[in-house]
Amino acid sequence: MNLHTLSSAKGSRRNRKRIARGNSAGGGTTAGRGTKGQAARAGKGRRFGFEGGQTPLVRRQPKLGGFTNPTRKEYEVVNISLLEEKLPAGSYDQVALRKARLIRSKKPIKLLADGEVQKKFALTVDAASKKATEVVSKAGGTVTIAHV
Numbered sequence: 628m629n630l631h632t633l634s635s636a637k638g639s640r641r642n643r644k645r646i647a648r649g650n651s652a653g654g655g656t657t658a659g660r661g662t663k664g665q666a667a668r669a670g671k672g673r674r675f676g677f678e679g680g681q682t683p684l685v686r687r688q689p690k691l692g693g694f695t696n697p698t699r700k701e702y703e704v705v706n707i708s709l710l711e712e713k714l715p716a717g718s719y720d721q722v723a724l725r726k727a728r729l730i731r732s733k734k735p736i737k738l739l740a741d742g743e744v745q746k747k748f749a750l751t752v753d754a755a756s757k758k759a760t761e762v763v764s765k766a767g768g769t770v771t772i773a774h775v
Contacts, residue, residue, distance in 0.1 A: 703734040705752070707759055708742020716746035721753070721773070738763075738770060 646654035660667040676683045705724065714727055724730045735753035740762050748768040760770045 701734055702737035702754055703730055703732050704737055704739055705729055706739050706741035707744045707762055710748060710750075711742060711744045711746060714746075714748075716748060716768075718749040718751075720751040724752075744768075 644654055644659075645652060647658035649655045657667065660671075665671060665673075676685055678684070709729060710719075713729060719727070721730070721736055724736060730736060738750060738752045738755035738759045740756055740759035744762055744766045746768075747766060748763055749771075750763065750768065751771045751773050753773055755770050755772060763770050
């Protein structure tokens with residue numbers, strides 16, 4: 628088989644229908660536009676988003692799209708239940724948590740208090756909820772906030 632011998636499958640390609648070339652050609656009289664009405668007229672093309680005179684969706688929407696805080700910080704979350712389940716007691720900072728594969732991105736780390744902890748952890752994170760700090764310290768550990 629060579630490239631110059633390839634051809635498309637029989638019946639897979641049809642010639643386009645040449646409308647408005649007489650009734651015997653199969654597309655005469657109304658030329659596939661139906662009978663009368665706006666769509667049958669010359670220059671029938673309507674702009675994108677036209678809804679027949681109804682106020683278009685684009686104009687019904689609010690003009691301004693809300694507010695995006697330019698100084699928002701996105702954190703990667705670590706729950707204390709995950710620490711309890713995956714790590715032995717000890718001292719952990721951001722690098723150690725990444726090595727232990729509890730953190731996957733390069734975002735700052737925030738400690739949240741989902742779950743219980745019995746082990747003694749000394750943690751250094753970028754942010755922590757009050758409850759998470761309480762729970763860790765109640766178990767005999769410490770939470771230090773690293774200021775970037």
